[in-house]
Amino acid sequence: MVTDFQRELARVEEDIEGVRGIALLEPVIHEKVTLLAHRLYQRASLTGRLADLRIAEAAISEGLRRAPNGDLWLLKANCDFAMHRIDQSRHELNEYPGLRESVKGKMLAADLDFEAGKYDQAWRGYQHMVLSARAWDTLARLAFFSAKMGEVRKADRLYYEAEEELTAKEMRSYAWVELQRGKLAFEHGRFGSANAHYARAREAYSGFWLVDQHIGDLRRAQGRLRDAAHLYATVVASTRRPEHQQTLGELSSLLGRSAQAEALKRETLVAYVESTARGEVLYYHHLADFYLESNLDSAKALEWAQKDIAIRRNYSTLTVLAWSYFCTGDARKALEISNEAVATRIVDADMLYQAAAINFANGLTTDGKKFLRSAMSVNPEMRKWYQDTLFEEESKTSNY
Amino acid sequence: MADHNDPNAVNSIFSDIEVSSADLYDLFGFPSDDTSGGEKVVIALTFAAYPQASTFDTDMLYRILLTAQPRVVWPAKGDHSLEVLLTYIEAIKEKYLGELRPSEIRVTVDRSQRASVQFIGFPTGNFTVTVEMNKVTTLPVAGGQPIKAFIGGRDDAFFNDLTGFFRSINYAPQFYHVPHWMTEARELKIPKTLIELDGNDLFNYDPADPNHGRTEKKPLPTGPLTWTGDKFKKDKDGNFRFCYTGEDARAGQNCNALIFEIPLAFITNVPAKHRIVNVWGESWVLKAAHKVETIPDHPLWIEHPFALLSSDRTDGELRKYKLVDTDGQPFADAALSEREDNRQLGANNFWLAPHFIKRLAHLGWGFGPSITALGLKTSFDHDNSPVSIHRTYATALEAFPRVKKTLFQQLNMPDDSWNPKGLDIPLRRPVEIFIPNVAAIDMDTSGSWPFGRRLEDQVATRFLSMFLDMEADLNGKKYHIELLNDQSLWNTVPIVPKSPPNPLKNDKDFLPQFPYLAEPW
Numbered sequence: 001m002v003t004d005f006q007r008e009l010a011r012v013e014e015d016i017e018g019v020r021g022i023a024l025l026e027p028v029i030h031e032k033v034t035l036l037a038h039r040l041y042q043r044a045s046l047t048g049r050l051a052d053l054r055i056a057e058a059a060i061s062e063g064l065r066r067a068p069n070g071d072l073w074l075l076k077a078n079c080d081f082a083m084h085r086i087d088q089s090r091h092e093l094n095e096y097p098g099l100r101e102s103v104k105g106k107m108l109a110a111d112l113d114f115e116a117g118k119y120d121q122a123w124r125g126y127q128h129m130v131l132s133a134r135a136w137d138t139l140a141r142l143a144f145f146s147a148k149m150g151e152v153r154k155a156d157r158l159y160y161e162a163e164e165e166l167t168a169k170e171m172r173s174y175a176w177v178e179l180q181r182g183k184l185a186f187e188h189g190r191f192g193s194a195n196a197h198y199a200r201a202r203e204a205y206s207g208f209w210l211v212d213q214h215i216g217d218l219r220r221a222q223g224r225l226r227d228a229a230h231l232y233a234t235v236v237a238s239t240r241r242p243e244h245q246q247t248l249g250e251l252s253s254l255l256g257r258s259a260q261a262e263a264l265k266r267e268t269l270v271a272y273v274e275s276t277a278r279g280e281v282l283y284y285h286h287l288a289d290f291y292l293e294s295n296l297d298s299a300k301a302l303e304w305a306q307k308d309i310a311i312r313r314n315y316s317t318l319t320v321l322a323w324s325y326f327c328t329g330d331a332r333k334a335l336e337i338s339n340e341a342v343a344t345r346i347v348d349a350d351m352l353y354q355a356a357a358i359n360f361a362n363g364l365t366t367d368g369k370k371f372l373r374s375a376m377s378v379n380p381e382m383r384k385w386y387q388d389t390l391f392e393e394e395s396k397t398s399n400y
Numbered sequence: 401m402a403d404h405n406d407p408n409a410v411n412s413i414f415s416d417i418e419v420s421s422a423d424l425y426d427l428f429g430f431p432s433d434d435t436s437g438g439e440k441v442v443i444a445l446t447f448a449a450y451p452q453a454s455t456f457d458t459d460m461l462y463r464i465l466l467t468a469q470p471r472v473v474w475p476a477k478g479d480h481s482l483e484v485l486l487t488y489i490e491a492i493k494e495k496y497l498g499e500l501r502p503s504e505i506r507v508t509v510d511r512s513q514r515a516s517v518q519f520i521g522f523p524t525g526n527f528t529v530t531v532e533m534n535k536v537t538t539l540p541v542a543g544g545q546p547i548k549a550f551i552g553g554r555d556d557a558f559f560n561d562l563t564g565f566f567r568s569i570n571y572a573p574q575f576y577h578v579p580h581w582m583t584e585a586r587e588l589k590i591p592k593t594l595i596e597l598d599g600n601d602l603f604n605y606d607p608a609d610p611n612h613g614r615t616e617k618k619p620l621p622t623g624p625l626t627w628t629g630d631k632f633k634k635d636k637d638g639n640f641r642f643c644y645t646g647e648d649a650r651a652g653q654n655c656n657a658l659i660f661e662i663p664l665a666f667i668t669n670v671p672a673k674h675r676i677v678n679v680w681g682e683s684w685v686l687k688a689a690h691k692v693e694t695i696p697d698h699p700l701w702i703e704h705p706f707a708l709l710s711s712d713r714t715d716g717e718l719r720k721y722k723l724v725d726t727d728g729q730p731f732a733d734a735a736l737s738e739r740e741d742n743r744q745l746g747a748n749n750f751w752l753a754p755h756f757i758k759r760l761a762h763l764g765w766g767f768g769p770s771i772t773a774l775g776l777k778t779s780f781d782h783d784n785s786p787v788s789i790h791r792t793y794a795t796a797l798e799a800f801p802r803v804k805k806t807l808f809q810q811l812n813m814p815d816d817s818w819n820p821k822g823l824d825i826p827l828r829r830p831v832e833i834f835i836p837n838v839a840a841i842d843m844d845t846s847g848s849w850p851f852g853r854r855l856e857d858q859v860a861t862r863f864l865s866m867f868l869d870m871e872a873d874l875n876g877k878k879y880h881i882e883l884l885n886d887q888s889l890w891n892t893v894p895i896v897p898k899s900p901p902n903p904l905k906n907d908k909d910f911l912p913q914f915p916y917l918a919e920p921w
Contacts, residue, residue: 030577030619069619070579097622104581166688167722168459169420174688204692 003207004171009046015039024066033063034071041075048209048239050275050282053082070096077108083282086116086312103133107141114145117314119344136165140177147184148315150347150378155184175205179214186218187349189381194218209238216247221381225255242271243286250293284308288320298327315346323354331361342371349379421450421457422683422724425655426558429679429839430847430854432661434914437545439664439671441841444855444917445681445727446556446655453654453920454534454553456509459691461684461721462658465502468668469676471825471842480808482800485831489753492836502678503667506717507551507658509533515551523669536914541666548661550915556655557910557917559903560860563613564644567603568594569766575603575613576620585620590627591788592766594864595640595773595895599629605641614649631787632773639894640773644901651907652921659915664843671843678838680728684721728837730849730859753835754796757807760830761799764806765791767867774893777872777879779806807831809870811850814882818848825851830866849881855910855917860902861885 002010016039023029023036037060044052057079063072073096080089090112093100100109110125126145129138143158159181166174182197195218202211216231229251236244249264272283272290284307291301302324309317318341326334338358341351352375359368376382425446432440445464450457503521510516515531517539524542531537534552541547566574570590578585591597596604602625606612633641668674764780766788771778773786781802782789793799810827819825821844828850833840841852849857865881872879874889883889890898908918 031617034577067619069577070582071577074579074581098582098584102579102581102583163689164687165722167724168686168688168691171688171691174692200692204688 004205005046005207005209008172009043012039012043012046016043024062028066030067030069033067034069037063037072037075041079048241050241053079057083068096070099073099074104074108081108081112081115083280084115084284084311085281086112103129103138107138110141115312115314117312117318117344119145119346134165136162136170136173136177139165140180144180147180147187148346148348152184152188156181159184172205172208175201175208175211178204179210182214182218186214186221187379189379191218191222191381209235212238213244220251225251229255242268242275242283245271246286246290281307281311284311285317285320288324292320292323292327296327298324302328315341315344315348315351318344319348319351319354322358326354326358326361331358334358335362335364347378349375349382352378353382420724421448421460421656422685423448423450424681424683424725424727425556426730426853427679427681427727427839428557428853428855429677429841430852431841431843431845434661437663439843440545440661441664441667441677441843442659442661442847442914442916443679444557444657444659444915446554446558446657446917447683447725449553449556449654449656449920452553453656455513456515456533456551456656458509458511459686460508461686461718462507463682463684464505464658464660465680465682466504466667467502467678468664468671468674469678470673471675471844480804482797485757485800485807486753488831489835505658505660509551517549517551522666524666541663544665545663547663547666548914550657550659552656553920554655554657554659554915555906555908555918555920556650556653557855557906558650558655559648559858559906560650561644561647561902562649563647564642564901565860567596567605567613568592568643570600570603572602572620572625575617577617578620582620585625588625589790590625591790592763593632593788594643594767594770594901596633596643597627597629597788598631598633600627600633602627603643604633627790629787632770634894635896639896642895642897642899642901644899645897646899646901646903648903648907654920657915657917659917661914675843677841677843678836679841680726680836680838682723682727683725684718684723687720687722690720726837728839729834730853731863732834732837756834757796757803758793758799760806761803762792764803764867765789767864771867774895776874776893777869778867779809779869780867781805805869806866811866812870812878812880813848814880818846818851819844820846856905858885858900858902858904861900864901 016036019032019036019039023032037056040052040056040059044056056075060072060076060079064076073092076095077089077092077099080086080092089108093105093109099105106125106129110122110129113119113125114122123145126138126142130142139158139162143155143162146158147155159177163174163177166177178197178201182194182201185191185193185197195215198211198215198218201214202208205211212231213235216228216235219225219228219231229248232244232248232251236248245264246268249261249268252258252264253261269290272287275283276287284304287304288301288308291297291304302321305317305321305324309321318337322334322337322341325331325337335358338355342355352371356368356371356375359365359371425448426444428442428444428446430442432442434440443464443466445462447462501521504518506518506520508516513533515533516528517531518526518528520526524544529539531539531549531551535550537549539547539549563574565571569592570588572578572585572588576585588602590600590602602621603613609616612618635641664671664674664677667677761780764778765782765785768778768780768782769785769788771780772782772784781804808829808831810829811833812827813819816822823844825842825844833850839853840850841847845851846854848854849859849862853859861884862881865879865884868879868883870879874883885900885902885904887898887900890900906918908921910916910918
């Protein structure tokens with residue numbers, strides 16, 4: 001049976017084939033060049049494959065060279081954002097008159113602000129957009145921001161409102177919003193609710209690798225490692241992305257499939273390094289993460305974390321940098337960076353847990369306990385893993 | 401609203417938006433010529449033929465809403481103040497949001513392409529029938545005359561020089577590749593006009609590029625999208641260049657349609673008293689959530705007055721859908737509401753009254769001077785401006801004096817054929833035509849616009865005639881709504897091409913019998 005994903009991908013491929021051979025023939029027709037670039041970008045968004053994104057990038061660049069127009073500049077800016085080229089993306093918003101001030105332009109600008117850690121600016125941008133152009137994607141962005149700020153109920157209500165704006169012609173978008181609602185529940189330890197949202201996403205839009213990825217993460221957290229590995233195997237087969245390979249490798253390791261785990265680890269590292277050799281910056285974060293988790297080479301982790309933070313200084317990159325310093329033994333520097341991450345007011349259980357550990361390492365027990373309790377409050381599932389740590393720390397300084 | 405260029409979300413003019421089955425085209429309504437067995441009203445709602453003509457989109461729900469009322473007479477002659485206008489609007493609002501409960505014909509089509517037609521809120525009660533598509537069906541009605549129904553594909557009965565219309569309002573997406581995100585590059589800040597502006601190279605007809613705006617679009621120029629001239633364009637013979645050509649942009653095109661011929665006695669228990677049948681159409685798309693499974697409904701306030709006020713009227717089925725487009729008066733949206741998605745309010749367009757006044761004044765500053773330049777009299781007060789002007793207003797109060805005559809003048813009909821019974825029926829005024837945004841079919845008339853809308857009415861040109869001064873005369877006869885359709889007029893004015901702005905008839909003959917709209921191509 002043909003899935004919704006396959007059906008949509010087939011339509012996109014058909015459109016691509018329809019213009020591919022003629023789009024760049026002289027005289028270059030604006031509409032065809034733009035259609036080709038747009039469809040290639042659409043394909044890349046669907047498949048999640050970096051190879052497809054690179055093909056789309058090339059078509060967009062060629063289109064801009066031959067028939068520059070506002071649609072292509074917006075595509076270019078979005079492409080660069082997807083590849084973490086933050087400054088470049090921001091610059092491109094100013095390349096076409098009116099683009100920066102348009103709703104799409106403002107939306108991307110707010111996204112860039114968020115990625116750059118400019119949270120107040122991002123908040124104002126998202127709010128203004130919802131007030132001026134209420135649509136599912138502006139509501140979803142506001143929901144995402146609210147979720148990051150720990151306003152969980154508000155975020156879920158905003159996601160619901162976003163869904164109300166979507167019609168039966170937009171099932172993939174609906175599935176995506178359901179995944180966000182599920183992820184929100186997942187990050188706060190409500191696995192049952194997460195499962196329900198993921199199931200609805202799957203029913204709304206069948207055959208989508210992104211749904212499998214989210215369910216795979218849930219199964220992993222639930223301890224259902226075989227199910228998680230099976231799902232991630234389909235994700236890897238679909239996207240061929242190294243970060244998905246990395247996760248599959250971790251699962252293989254947990255399942256005792258050592259040879260497979262090692263092979264995946266090697267392939268993952270090769271893919272990350274090859275990407276950086278191409279001049280891409282997308283995998284700096286992943287490399288830091290890889291060395292911290294898979295290879296335990298904290299020096300290299302620190303090196304990549306520093307490169308990443310030079311591009312975007314947000315709570316996530318600060319958290320990885322802080323942890324890298326911590327793993328290299330520089331607890332004091334780790335504390336400085338961790339404090340900066342916490343000061344963003346983003347509410348993230350992993351960030352809070354790491355802040356706790358760093359504070360404990362610096363002898364700041366009170367703050368450490370505070371952060372640990374916050375982490376467990378955000379995600380009660382963390383209690384299973386970190387309750388002992390808290391008890392241990394409390395016993396050092398109390399009369400237990 | 402009745403046009404082919406509806407809310408931006410479904411507007412296929414934008415090159416990155418696909419054709420949508422939610423895009424409503426026209427709403428026709430007129431007393432049936434067939435009075436055997438009693439008076440009947442013909443109602444036809446047409447929309448985009450997607451996925452194809454004669455095949456309906458199963459995610460759609462279409463509504464035709466109807467009320468029947470006595471004929472209402474506008475207040476005493478001379479009482480044409482803004483205060484009276486706003487009082488009228490308030491009264492209409494109270495009626496539509498208060499005690500008024502329209503009846504409804506609701507149509508959905510299943511995967512087997514069987515149409516489910518619900519008749520809701522009629523005096524005889526509610527009932528549902530399954531209708532075979534693309535075939536005339538006679539629906540029996542208990543104790544009364546049957547209803548005729550046709551649900552399927554037809555020839556698109558809209559005959560119009562759309563390119564000319566868009567040229568006259570300097571609508572960029574018709575002529576240029578305008579990204580959908582570029583909302584300010586739609587109606588450019590260039591005066592609207594019936595005749596070309598000298599130096600308006602963005603929109604003026606270019607004989608070296610005759611297909612521009614018809615079958616071809618150009619890349620949007622990056623320079624200023626404005627006009628800095630000060631006169632109308634004239635050729636060497638002293639003729640103005642008409643923005644319109646009279647060519648039919650919809651020739652050979654199809655639509656899908658809901659067509660009904662309904663006994664008046666089915667719509668109202670007092671047909672002798674309720675002589676006006678108000679009709680409007682709506683298109684709704686199934687919400688994504690309800691394509692998956694039913695999510696428990698809970699009241700959700702959204703920042704939209706219509707939704708807020710009508711939330712208690714939305715039934716369980718309708719809550720699964722999202723309103724996309726409305727259809728009432730022709731050109732109420734394209735000309736007056738600027739096609740913004742959140743202005744698709746259908747009958748409940750009272751909130752837009754101030755906007756309509758401002759918008760009409762804005763159009764008047766464009767069309768008025770061009771009418772004067774042609775040697776005709778205009779209803780719009782433009783201070784004898786020698787050329788069209790791009791002017792907008794912040795308040796209705798400011799705009800009102802300019803557009804007062806246009807709003808309140810009675811629109812003369814070309815002859816008495818509209819009033820076959822010779823009754824004392826007042827001529828209609830634009831203010832009551834467009835607010836509320838419904839087709840108000842007068843059963844004692846022929847249903848010719850503005851007393852309904854017959855298939856053969858050239859409504860686009862009649863809409864333009866609102867800007868003529870109905871107190872003026874030409875060759876001893878008062879101006880009327882068919883004047884601009886008269887070839888003999890264009891033969892005498894200094895203009896090329898010398899043709900009425902829009903085609904005078906449809907590209908395919910209408911049928912003499914139900915369903916009246918011609919078969920699809």
